[in-house]
Amino acid sequence: MSSPQSNESKVNSSWIDWFVGMKGNEFLCRVPIAFIESKSNLKGLKHKPEALQIVLDPIFDSSLDWVSGYEAELYGMIHARYILSAHGVDDMRLKFERGDFGRCPRFYCDRQRTLPVGLSDKWGQSTVKVYCPRCNDIFKPRSRNEMLDGAMFGTSFPHMFFMQLPMLRPQPPVEKYVPRIHGFRLHESALKPLESRESSTANMGSSATSSGTSSSPSPSRIDQDV
């Protein structure tokens, strides 16, 4: 969306333009000034007034202007609130459809587009991860985005996103990888680490005698796939 301000010279860009445009910050969307200025959106956020002033700075020159270091945290925490709002979901939808957040590395997810998610809603706890809506798992993002704080997105974002846009939720993967040797499916016990294999073999022995079935422990760990 274009605003009258977007016609201004890039030399005098705002702090938000500068911050969102920084390499590594591609996951972030532009939070409108009006959203940041609304007191209700800042409720409960501890921040220094000077940090807010810098975030709202319409003319910012990173080579000259002073930065306290708290602006990124303040902007990030406001960002996490914004992306849960109707406008924020729209902005993130555009980025999702463009593939800005990368794709699931799982082969059977077929390059499914991901969404950013935090493992904590508190600042400084962990960096951002990406959530795949096909396998419902999380992954490390591309290396250039992995330093962003996860609280800039929060723990609920992708789930709220698909609640509001259920038509964008993909089908789960139809295929699942099955480990095989020469075409034969491996027995479950062969896929366990050595220690748990030994304990399960011991259990198998005792259950075989009590159940009275004819199973003598097979030396083969390979089950034939029918």
Ligand SMILES: [Zn+2]
């Ligand atoms: Zn996946």
